[in-house]
Amino acid sequence: MxxxxxxxxxxxxxxxxxxxxxxxxxxxxxxxxxxxxxxxxxxxxxxxxxxxxxxxxxNEKQVYYFSIEYLLGKxxxxxxxxxxxxxxxxxxxxxxxxxxxxxxxxxxDAGLGNGGLGRLAACFLDSIASLDLPGHGFGIRYKHGLFEQKFVDGYQVELPEQWLRHGNVWEVRKADMAVKVPFWGQVETKMENERLVFRHINAETITAVPYDMPVVGYRTSTVNTLRLWNAEPSPFPVHKDILKYKRETEAVTEFLYPDDTHDEGKILRLKQQYLLVSASIQSILNSYLNTYPNLEEFHQHVCIHINDTHPVLAIPELMRILIDEEGMGWDQAWYITSNTISYTNHTTLTEALEKWPIRIFRPLLPRIYMIIEEINERFCHDLWEKYPSDWQRIENLAIIAHDQVKMAHLAVVGSFSVNGVAQLHTEILKQREMNQFYQLFPEKFNNKTNGIAHRRWLLKANPKLSELITDKIGLAWYQNPIELRRLLDYQHDQAFLDELDRIKHDNKRRLAEVIYKQVGIAVDVDSIFDVQVKRLHAYKRQLLNILHIMHLYNRIKEDPSSDIVPRVFIFGAKASPGYYYAKKVIKLINAVADKVNSDPQISNRIKVIFLENYRVSLAEKVFPAADVSEQISTASKEASGTGNMKFMINGALTVGTLDGANVEIHELVGDKNIFTFGLSSEEVLHYYQYGGYQSIEYYHHDSRIKQVVDQLISGFFPNVYNEFEPIFDSLLAENDQYFVLRDFASYVDIQQQIGVSFKKRNEWQKKSLINIANAGYFSSDRTIKEYADGIWKIKPIKGWD
Known part of the structure; x- marks a missing residue:
């Protein structure tokens, strides 16, 4: 055709x-x-x-990837x-x-995700299909996604993300494969044939309708499936108020991450999570039983992988079906379940390890709660036998404790594999955050460093660079990205380095056009394009970046002749709607941008640009244009990061803490080709454990810090009264829990080094080339091969030409 x-x-x-x-x-x-x-x-x-x-x-084993997010892009x-x-x-x-x-x-852009978790899932689907592996994704078909971000007077305003306004040309609705998912009601218990039987009665059901999207592999006839569930009213609902039922049902798949500040939002989130896992497991079992006579060998043919804790209800749901519907005994059902499900942990942040209040969980999912209660009782019994009288340890490890259901605990107990997403992250899980679980189940823990879909982030996002690479080393890198290492042969080839420089300049010019169109500010493409694009969170420390910019502004105002290499600081970030502090940081960045960009004395030496509504299609313009990649999270807090890899493969140099996958980038490129600063993860964890950090001391002993921190509340920003007091308080009254002031001097010093290095154009291009050449390791193809071999035990299937 x-x-x-x-x-x-x-x-x-x-x-x-x-x-x-x-x-x-x-x-x-x-x-x-x-x-x-x-x-x-x-x-x-x-x-x-x-x-x-x-x-x-x-009849080969297949993997089913469960994720609450898929950030697909176009x-x-x-x-x-x-x-x-x-x-x-x-x-x-x-x-x-x-x-x-x-x-x-x-x-x-498909409104199905928000940040790194969702983009990782999209990269994984691409690699699974491209490697001819039997694997599919399951997710939720959000009507509006997270939100469309606008800035009004520097404040973030959230508008509905209308990505389905004109439909979705890639999806196929499969109404004949719809399934029912029950909520509320009661559990009826009775004896039948000398066996205790449980029935969920008086439930309010939602119909989950699948929408399938093809996942096309690179240059292969393998086309896998991403199945997204849409919540729709059931034909004969058990509900007194039909209109209320219809509204509540459709709300389940209306928005990604509804605000869970109040109980109503918590219930909605829990409904989303159960809808995803219940519908998906029913779908998998229906398909499985078309091929196999029973479920006794289910775990040998199916692996269900849960991407973070959001889909962890897959564990009790599979147990429910095996026991209540298939008539299995507990031990057999548990053996199958715990050998079917594998779990990726994506965080060390306590607040991100989900916990649900029993008062909400039990009435909404009565049978599932009963099963989790039984899992917990049996687990605690085993702990008592292993650690008699060690009440504290049992309390620490329990799945249900302090009137909460702990989802990460359930994930570890009910899965056969628990993996971190970077070497450092996995070691922190094993040695600190999940150390007691690691002592109990050392065989479960393993590392799978994240990767990116290198074909999208080079072939699609940076076609000119892709052409240059292919011209020098051939086509093999498309499917074997480690071949990029052959570019190291050209680090002394002046013509090649010049062409690399020209391509970067063209990409900067294209981004400058986007900036002018969106923000109305002309930027100098000969400046350093210094970029921080990621979710807005305190631990990612956009605050450190903007305080440094304020310091540069102060330097120029005090000494207009100061030697500062011109820079365009580019931000892109959304703050969760209920995250008050993150929204204050957004307002601060925009306030600094207004002040800097309108000051004629600053001219083109510094520009600050905050791009609205950061998303995949915008990222495809940003990454190829970046000179400097800001990866400045508090060490030990970023599980991996994948933006760091996308910048690296497009030739940007990393300025970062030794956190997440930055550690592995550093190992690959060496000290001279990355700019590292700040506390190590060991030092940060030592401070958290033993104390000793006093932010007020840094405030009083470094005049640069005192100046920028005081400017937050001194009237430095006109017409903004008390706006930034919460940020000021977080740094001093709350002792700066992310060590922004502790790392400030180190950050200023490394940024000066970057300016010096950037002026040595040839040296800079060599550093850029060395980063590109070593980025092949961070392909999601490599990551997926490791998952396939080490966890899922699946093999490529090539049955046709």
């Missing part, structure tokens, strides 16, 4: 008429996008069907690249007077 541009054009025009009911001359750009999207989906449908048939016929061009038909389609469209770039602009 797409073998030549003429054939493509003929098919495109015919499909346009059939789909839109109008001729080409009457058609709109939206019609062109919808037609092309439908053509691509039809183009892959034969392989999509054949992939699923192949998995069924070969799929149009990525699918064309993966199918190997981008050039044919682009040429055919061009002859019809249609721009593929403009069609891509018609596509909305």
């Amino acid at each position: 797409f073998s030549s541009k003429d054939q493509f054009k003929k098919t495109f025009l015919k499909r346009l008429e059939m789909l839109c009911g109008k001729g080409f001359n009457e058609s709109t750009e939206r019609d062109h996008y919808q037609t092309l999207g439908n053509m691509i989906r039809e183009y892959v449908s034969k392989d999509w069907i054949r992939t699923n048939e192949e998995y069924r016929s070969k 799929l149009l061009r990525q699918n064309l690249i993966n199918l190997g038909i981008e050039s044919v389609v682009e040429a055919g469209l061009d002859e019809l007077g249609i721009s593929l770039d403009e069609l891509e602009d018609m596509e909305a």
Whole structure:
């Protein structure tokens, strides 16, 4: 169908008429996008069907990846690249007077995720399909996603993210495969055939309807599935108020991460999590029983992987089905469940290790609570036998304690594998955060350092750099990214370094156009583009970055002749709607931007840009243009980071703490090709354990710190009364729990080194090249191979050409 541009054009025009009911001359750009999207989906449908048939016929083990988020980005061009038909389609469209770039602009970023967790899941799906592995994703079809971010007077304002306004051309609704998910009600217990039977009665059910999206592998006929669940009212609900029931049902899949400040939001989040796991497991079991006679060997053919704690209810749900519906005894059901489910931990932050109040959990999910209670009782009994009279240890490890259900504890106890996502993160889990669990289950713990979809972040996001790389080392790096190391042969090739510099300059110019269009500020593309784009959180320390910018501003005001290399500081970040402190930091960054950008004395020496509504499609413009990658989290707090890898593969140099995967970047590129500063994770953890840090001392003994901290409350920002007192208090009255002031001097020093290094253009380009050449290790292809071999025990299936 797409073998030549003429054939493509003929098919495109015919499909346009059939789909839109109008001729080409009457058609709109939206019609062109919808037609092309439908053509691509039809183009892959034969392989999509054949992939699923192949998995069924070969009876090989499959993995099902459960994630509350999938940050997919735009799929149009990525699918064309993966199918190997981008050039044919682009040429055919061009002859019809249609721009593929403009069609891509018609596509909305799928509102299915927020940050690194969701982007990782998307990268993993890409790699699973590209490696011909039998694996699928399960998630939720959020109507509005998180939110669309706008700035009004420097404040974040959240608008509904209307990504489904024009539908989703990639999805197929499968109403015939809908399942029922029960909430509320009671559990009836009675004896039947000398066996205790449990029935969930008077439940309020929601119908979960699947929407399937094809996951197209790179240059392979493997097409896996991402199944997203939509909550819809059941035909005959047990509810007195039908309209209320309809509203509450549709709310379940309306927004990603509803605000859980109050009980209503907590209930909604818990409903989302149970809908995801119950619908997904029912779907998996229905498919499984079409092939196998019973579930006794389920764990040998299926692995369910839970991406963080959000889907951990998969453990009691699988137990419920095996016991209540399949009639298994507890021990057999537990053996199957605990050998089916594997768990990735993504955080060391206590507040991110989910805990649910029993008062909310038990009435909403009565049977699931009973099963968790039984899991906890048996687990605590085993602990008592292993550690007799050690009440404190048993209390620390219990799944239910202090009127809460601890989801991370349930995940560790009910899974056969627990992995961290970077070497440092895994060691912190083993030695500190989950040390008592590690002592109990050392065989479960392992590391799988995160990776990124290198084809998206180079081939799609940075095509000119991709062409240059291919010109020098051939095509092998597309599918074997470790081949990028061959670029090290060119670190003394002046022509190559010059071309690398030219490509970076062009990418900066393109981003400068985006900045001007969005913010109305012209930036100097010869400046250092210094970028921090990620979720807004106190531990990620956007505050340290902006306090440093305030310090540079003060230096220039005090001494206009001071030697500061011109910089454009670029931020992109959303703060969770209920995260008051993070919103204050957003306002601070925007207040500094207003002051700096409007001061004629500063001119082009510093510019501060905060890009609204940071998302994957914007990231694809930002990463290729960055000179400096800000990875400045408090050491020990960032599990891995993946933005650091995307910057690295696009040639930006990292300024960072030795935290998360920064440690492994440092090991690969060496001291000279990364800018490290600040406390080590050991020092941070020592402070947390033994105390000794007094932020007030740094405030009084470093005049630069005192100046910028005082400016938060001194009237330095006009028309902003007491706005930044919470930030001021966090640094002094609350003793600066993320060590911003402790690391400030070290950060200022390393930033000066960056300025000196950037002026030595040749040296800088060599550093950039060394980063690109070593970035192949951080491909999600490598990560997925490690999961497939080490955890999931699945093999590539290649049953056709």
